[in-house]
Amino acid sequence: MPPPLGRPANRVGRMFRVMPPIMALLLSGCLGAWRSGTNDAAGGGIDTRPQGPAFQNVRVSGDGATLGPSRGDGRFEIGFPTGDGKPSAVFTFAQTDINDRLGVAVDIANSGRQPVRVFADLNLDTWVRGYVTVPPGRTRTIYVFARRMKLAAADAAEFPGMHGIPGGKMSLWAGIEEPITASSLKVFMVMPRSAATIQVGNIRPFGTSKAPDIAGFFPFIDRYGQHNRKDWPGKTHSDADLSASIQLENRDLAVHPGPAGLDQYGGWAAGPQMGATGHFRVQKFQGKWWLVDPEGRLFWSDGIDCVEFSETFTLTAGRERFYADPAPGGDFLGRNLQEKYGADWRARVSDRILVRLKSWGINTLGSWTDPSFIQMRKMPYTLYVSSGERRSPIDPDSPAWAEGMRRRLTAAAAKAKDDPWCIGYFVDNEIHASLEPDWFERCYRQVSAVGKEVMPNKLYLGSRLDYHDWPDVPESRKDIVRIAAKYCDVVSFNFYKFTLDDVALPDGVDKPAIVGEFHMGALDRGKFHTGLRSVFNQNQRAEAYRYYVTSALCNPAIVGAHWFQLYDESTTGRLDGENYQIGFLDICDTPYVETTAAARDMGYKIYAIRNGSN
Numbered sequence: 001m002p003p004p005l006g007r008p009a010n011r012v013g014r015m016f017r018v019m020p021p022i023m024a025l026l027l028s029g030c031l032g033a034w035r036s037g038t039n040d041a042a043g044g045g046i047d048t049r050p051q052g053p054a055f056q057n058v059r060v061s062g063d064g065a066t067l068g069p070s071r072g073d074g075r076f077e078i079g080f081p082t083g084d085g086k087p088s089a090v091f092t093f094a095q096t097d098i099n100d101r102l103g104v105a106v107d108i109a110n111s112g113r114q115p116v117r118v119f120a121d122l123n124l125d126t127w128v129r130g131y132v133t134v135p136p137g138r139t140r141t142i143y144v145f146a147r148r149m150k151l152a153a154a155d156a157a158e159f160p161g162m163h164g165i166p167g168g169k170m171s172l173w174a175g176i177e178e179p180i181t182a183s184s185l186k187v188f189m190v191m192p193r194s195a196a197t198i199q200v201g202n203i204r205p206f207g208t209s210k211a212p213d214i215a216g217f218f219p220f221i222d223r224y225g226q227h228n229r230k231d232w233p234g235k236t237h238s239d240a241d242l243s244a245s246i247q248l249e250n251r252d253l254a255v256h257p258g259p260a261g262l263d264q265y266g267g268w269a270a271g272p273q274m275g276a277t278g279h280f281r282v283q284k285f286q287g288k289w290w291l292v293d294p295e296g297r298l299f300w301s302d303g304i305d306c307v308e309f310s311e312t313f314t315l316t317a318g319r320e321r322f323y324a325d326p327a328p329g330g331d332f333l334g335r336n337l338q339e340k341y342g343a344d345w346r347a348r349v350s351d352r353i354l355v356r357l358k359s360w361g362i363n364t365l366g367s368w369t370d371p372s373f374i375q376m377r378k379m380p381y382t383l384y385v386s387s388g389e390r391r392s393p394i395d396p397d398s399p400a401w402a403e404g405m406r407r408r409l410t411a412a413a414a415k416a417k418d419d420p421w422c423i424g425y426f427v428d429n430e431i432h433a434s435l436e437p438d439w440f441e442r443c444y445r446q447v448s449a450v451g452k453e454v455m456p457n458k459l460y461l462g463s464r465l466d467y468h469d470w471p472d473v474p475e476s477r478k479d480i481v482r483i484a485a486k487y488c489d490v491v492s493f494n495f496y497k498f499t500l501d502d503v504a505l506p507d508g509v510d511k512p513a514i515v516g517e518f519h520m521g522a523l524d525r526g527k528f529h530t531g532l533r534s535v536f537n538q539n540q541r542a543e544a545y546r547y548y549v550t551s552a553l554c555n556p557a558i559v560g561a562h563w564f565q566l567y568d569e570s571t572t573g574r575l576d577g578e579n580y581q582i583g584f585l586d587i588c589d590t591p592y593v594e595t596t597a598a599a600r601d602m603g604y605k606i607y608a609i610r611n612g613s614n
Contacts, residue, residue, distance in 0.1 A: 045230075045232050045233075045524035045525070045537065046102075046207070046522070046523055046524050046536065046537060047207060047208075048102070048105070048143065048206045048207050049206075049207065049208075050206070050207075050208070051105065051204055051205075051206045051207075052202075052204040052205070052206075053204065054074070054202050054203060054204040055093035055094070055096060055182070055203050055204060056093065056094070057093060057094060058076075058091050058092070058093045058203060059091070059092050059093070060076050060078075060089055060090065060091050060092075060200075061089065061090050061092075062078070062087075062088075062089050063087070063088045063089070063090065064080075064081070064085060064086070064087030064088055065078050065079060065080050065081075065087040065088055065089045065187075065188070065189075066078070066079040066080075066081070067079075067089065068197070071199070073201070074201050074202070075107075075109070075199040075200060075201030075202075076089070076091070076199065076200045076201065077197065077198075077199050078187065078197070078198050078199075078200055079195065079196070079197045080116075080189045080192045080195065080196045080197075080198075081192065081195055082192050082193065082194055082195050083191070083192065084191055084502070085191065085502070086119075086188045086189065086190050086191070086502065087188060087189060087192065088186050088187060088188030088189075089186075089187050089188070089200070090124075090184055090185070090186045090187075091106075091184060091185045091186075091187065091200070091203055092183060092184045093182075093183065093184070093203070094183070095181045095182070095183040096181060096182050096183070096205070097179065097180075097181055098146060098180055098181060098182045098205045099178065099179040099180045099181070100208060100209055100210045101146070101205040101206060101207055101208060101209060102143075102145060102146065102168045102205075102206055102207030102208065102209050103122065103128075103130075103143060103144045103145040103146040103205070103206060103207070104120075104122050104144045104146070104182050104185060104203065104204065104205055104206070105141050105142065105143050105144070105202075105203075105204055105205075105206040106120055106141065106142050106144075106185060106187065106200060106201070106202065106203045106204075107139055107140075107141050107200070107201050107202045108132060108134050108139065108140055108141070108142060108187075108198050108199070108200060109134070109138075109139040109198060109199040109200075109201075110134040110135065110136055110137065110138060110139075110140075110196070110198055111137070111197050111198065111199065112136055112194075112195075112196050112197055112198075113136050114136060114193075114194055114196070115133055115134060115135050115136060116133070116134050116189065116192075116196045116198060117131060117132070117133045117134075117189065117190070117499075117547070118131065118132055118133075118134065118142065118187060118188070118189060118198060119131040119142075119187070119188050119189070119190065119498065120142045120144050120185055120186065120187050120188075121144070121185070121186040121188075122144045122146065122176070122182060122184075122185060123176055123181075123182065123183055123184055124184060124186055125174070125175065125176060126174075126468075126469055127147060127172060127174040127175055127532075128144060128145070128146060128147055128175060128176060129144065129498070129533070129534075130142045130143050130144035130145065130534065130535075130536075131498050131544075132540075133543065133547075134198070142187075143206060143536050144185070144534075145168075145170065145523075145530060145534040146170075146175075146176060146180050146209070147170045147171065147172040147175035147176065147534075148169065148170070148171050148172075148175050148176055148177070148178045148180055149171065149172065149173065149174070149175045149176065149177055149178070150171055150177075150178060151163075151165065151169060151171045151178070152178050152179075155169060155211050158211065158214055159211075160318070160319065161314075161315055161319065161572065161573045161577050162528065162572055162573040162577055162579055163529050163573060163577045163578055163579055163580075164527070164528035164529025164530075164579055164580075165211060165528055166211065166212050166217075166220060166227070166229070166528060167208070167209050167210050167211045167212055168207065168208070168209035168523060168528075169209045169211065170528070170529045170530065170534075172532070182205065185203055187200055190499055190501050190502050191501045191502050212229075217229075218321040218322065219321060219322055219323050219324040220322060221322050221323045221324065221571060221572060222324050222325070223324055223325035223327075224236050224332060224336055224587065224588050225312075225314075225327065225332025225333070225336070225570065225571055225572075225587040225588075226526055226571060226587060226588070227526040227527075227528070227571055228324065230526050232524060232525045232526055233525075234525070234586070234590050234592075234593070235525075235526065236336075236588040236590065239339055241588075242336065242339055242340040242588060242589075243340065245340075245588075245589070245590055246340065246341075249591065252359075252593075253355060253356065253359045256359045256360075256600060257358070257359060258358040258359055258361070259361055259603060259604045259606075261607075262363075263293065263295050263297050264295070265293040265294060265295065265297070265299065265363075265380055265420075265421070266293070266299065266363030266364075266379070266380060267292075267293035267295060267297030267298060267299040268297050268298045268299065268607040269297055270607075271297060271298050271607060271611070272285070272298065273296055273297070274292045274296045274297065274298065275292070275296055276294065276295050276296030277292075277294065277296075277457070278294045278420055278457075279294055279420055279422075279457040279458065280292065280293055280294065280299070280380070280420075280422070280423045280424065280458075280459060281459070282459065282489060282490060282512045282559065284510075284512075285298065287556055288556040288610065289511075289512035289513075289556060289557055289558075289559050290512075290559060290610075291423065291512075291559045291560065293380070294420040298607070299363075299380075300553065300559060300560055300606050300607065300610055301363065301364040301380070301382075301423065301514060301559060301560025301561070301562070302361065302362055302363050302364060302549070302560065302561065302599075302602065302603050302606055303362060303363070303364030303365065303366040303382070303560060303561070303562035303563070304357065304362055304364075304365070304366055304562060304563050304564075304565065304566050304584065305366035305367050305368055305369070305516075305517060305562050305563065305564045305565045305566070306366070306367075306368045306369065306564065306565035306566055306567075307353060307357075307365050307366070307369040307370065307373050307566045308368065308369060308370035308373075308566070309333060309334060309337070309346070309349075309370070309567070310370075311565060311566075311567060311569060311574060312331070312332065312333040312567055312568070312569060312570045312574065312587060313329065313330050313331055313570065313574060313575060314330040314332070314570035314571075314572045314573055314574060314575075315330055315572075315573070315575065316329075316330045319572065322572055323572075330570070332570065332587055333567060333587055333589070336587065336588050336589060337349055337589055340588075340589055349589070350372060350373060350376070353373070353566070354373065354376065354378050354379060356591070356596075357379065358379075359600075360584070360596050360599040360600055360603060361599050361600045361602060361603015361604050361606070362599060362603060363379065363380065363603070363606075364379065364380050364381065364382065364423065364560065364562065365379050365380070365381035365382070366381075366382055366516070366562035366563075366564075367382055367383075367384035367426055367429075367516060367562070368384055368565075369381060374421070377419075377421050379421070380421050380422070380423050381421060381422060381423065382422075382423050382424060382425065382426060382461060382562075383412055383416055383422060383424070383425040383426065384425070384426050384429065385408050385409060385412050385425050385426065385427050385428075386408060386427075386428060387401065387404070387405040387408065387427050387428050387443075387447060388401055388404055388405065389404065393433050394428060394431060394433045394443060395433070396439065396442035396443040396446055397442065402446055405427075405446065405447060405450065406450050406454075409425075409427070409447070409450050409451055409454055409455070410450075410454050412425060412455070413454040413455040413458075416455065416458060417454065417455045417456075417457065417458060418457075422458055423458075423459060423461075424458045424459025424460060424461045424489065424490065425451065425455065425458055425459070425460065425461060426461045426462065426463065426464055426492060426516060427447045427451070427460070427462075427463060428463045428464075429463065429464045429494075429516070430463075430464055430465070430466040430494060431443070431463050431465075435476060435477075435480075436476075437476055437479040437480050437482075437483055440480045440483050440484070441483045441486075441487075443463075444462075444463075444483055444484060444486070444487035444488065445487055447460070447487070448460055448487035448488065459489040459490055460487070460488050460489045460490075461488065461489070461490045461492045461514060461516075462484050462488040462490065462491050462492040463484070463492065464492045464493065464494045464516035464517065465477075465480065465481065465484065465491075465492065465493050465494070466493070466494045466496075467481075467493055467495070468494070468495060468496045468497055468532075470493070470495065470497075470502075470503060471502060471503065471504065478506040479506075481505060481506055481509065482506055482508065482509055485505070485509045485511040488511070489512075490511070490512045490513065490514050490559065491505070491509075491511050491512070491513045491514075492513065492514050492515070492516050493513060493514075493515055493516065494515070494516050494517040494518070495515050495517075495518055496517070496518055496519070496532040496533055497518070497533070497548075498520075498533060498544060498547065498548065499547060499548060499551045500515070500548065500551040500552050500555050500558065500561075501551050501554075503551075503555060503557075503558070504555075504557070505557055511557070512557060512558070512559045513555075513557045513558050513559065514558065514559055514560045514561070514562075515552060515558065515560065515561040515562060516562055517562060517563075517564040518533075518548060518561060518562075518563060518564065519531050519532065519533065519563055519564045519565070519580075519582040520533040520534070520535045520541050520544045520545065520548075520582075521533070521534065521535070521541065521580050521581035521582045522534070522535050522536060522537050522538055522540070522541050522581060523581070524536075524537040524538060525538065525581060525586070525592070526571070527568065527571060527579065527580070527581035528571065528579055529578070529579050529580050529581065530580065530581060531580035531581060531582040532580075538592060538594040538595065539594055541592075541594060541595060542594040542595050542597060542598035543598070545563075545595060545598040545599065545602070546598050546601055546602060548561070549561060549602040550602070550609065553602075553606065553609045553610045554609070563584070564582060565582060565583060566583060566584055566585060567583040567584075567585050567586070567587070567589075568580070568581055568582060568583035568585070568586050568587055569581075569582065569583075570587065571587065584596060584599070
């Protein structure tokens with residue numbers, strides 16, 4: 001998927017819900033944590049009008065789900081059995097033009113006694129997916145946001161360099177061909193924990209995604225880098241708002257200083273004492289894989305990628321009409337931070353970010369973090385190392401590649417091999433040079449050998465395989481995972497999914513795994529693209545975060561999960577066009593309070609949930 005997920009082609013530097021108390025989590029394990037989440041898709045600033053008309057002559061077929069008797073009210077009764085897999089029902093209807101609609105909605109009624117989490121894929125496309133959690137006896141709506149593989153030529157000409165544009169049209173390398181039509185909706189559950197019965201009805205298009213009338217529309221970006229045609233909670237309207245947000249957040253940080261019962265590395269000080277080596281290592285304990293920190297405490301890596309200030313640069317040259325007051329070099333974040341904190345903003349914000357991360361319960365600096373944060377030696381980190389030159393192919397049969405790979409790993413080792421704060425190193429990301437298992441074996445074998453030589457005490461974390469449709473992948477991909485497990489200390493994946501409930505390593509593989517990237521985003525805070533997984537609003541985004549991290553904590557193989565990324569991407573697109581609402585912080589350095597509250601819900605209870613998992 002060009003370019004690699006979440007990174008530009010050229011690296012440019014790179015409301016609140018109460019969770020069950022800890023004791024309840026210990027008693028009920030993962031099921032209790034899973035049940036705690038609900039989602040109400042009402043509100044949130046997204047205009048779903050118009051809704052309908054409903055698709056007519058709908059037909060349904062079951063694939064693992066059972067079909068109930070016909071109903072006279074237009075709804076279909078669907079039963080889901082307990083078990084593994086993803087039992088589903090597929091609803092088909094006449095192909096319908098939805099090119100100027102936001103997507104497709106469907107109502108789900110839960111007639112059971114337990115909450116259900118139901119997913120829906122439009123046109124059987126796994127990248128055009130939505131979900132909803134429905135409490136017992138209630139009805140909720142799944143909103144599936146359409147994504148097209150490519151913007152129409154006219155839209156791309158008016159808004160060049162943007163993957164999502166005003167109005168709601170979003171492009172993604174894996175999506176529906178334009179013009180978008182709808183012909184089916186797959187409704188399913190993932191590994192149902194108990195049998196469930198739902199009623200599905202009123203399948204319909206919703207909203208409008210027409211590009212705005214350009215007459216009088218430009219400029220549409222204010223001096224802070226925000227969309228100037230909308231308002232939303234937390235939007236910055238003035239310099240005074242920037243200053244006021246500091247004091248507001250200071251009070252929040254004072255109330256939430258961070259989790260208790262941890263050692264200096266964020267390990268579980270109140271938990272069992274394991275063997276201390278002065279470095280991070282892995283160990284299986286009571287049936288679950290763990291990281292073990294330098295002091296010998298169990299550690300689960302709850303991280304954020306791209307802790308730095310360069311992912312928000314945008315192009316202004318050639319797009320001057322976009323901006324009321326363009327920032328020098330397209331660096332709206334840098335200008336906002338200088339206005340907010342003063343000329344020495346970089347040092348002040350760097351200190352503040354580490355305070356924030358601890359307050360949010362985050363314990364790991366993920367890949368592409370600015371070295372200045374690493375050098376502060378206040379939080380464990382993972383390194384990212386590229387095995388080759390930018391744009392040069394990875395070639396495990398090339399002596400030049402092998403020499404370059406050794407040189408880069410040796411340079412990384414000079415700084416990290418004796419650093420107790422370094423968990424380990426990823427080498428490359430989402431490799432697409434080959435799909436052949438033998439090719440991967442030659443690559444992993446060489447990287448592992450050099451890594452063990454130059455950084456013997458650091459964990460080789462693999463190459464972050466982008467297997468987002470796991471476990472529904474060809475056997476050759478499972479063979480690649482088997483090979484990764486043979487040479488890596490920890491097998492890594494980028495899993496842009498809503499849940500890891502169905503993630504298990506291939507038969508015969510007993511190794512720890514780590515998630516290098518995941519995120520979700522919404523369109524309710526002035527951004528034009530949700531990112532790789534779409535949710536309805538910030539409340540559902542927070543719930544999706546809780547759900548994902550809980551599913552990771554409940555998976556005995558997974559030893560960590562890292563959110564991508566700290567700050568939102570630019571409203572008008574970073575240098576490759578991505579303009580996703582995927583940050584914990586927006587372009588004005590304002591936290592998304594729903595997401596940070598969800599992070600605290602998880603981060604303050606990581607070890608209680610992990611230890612209590614079934």
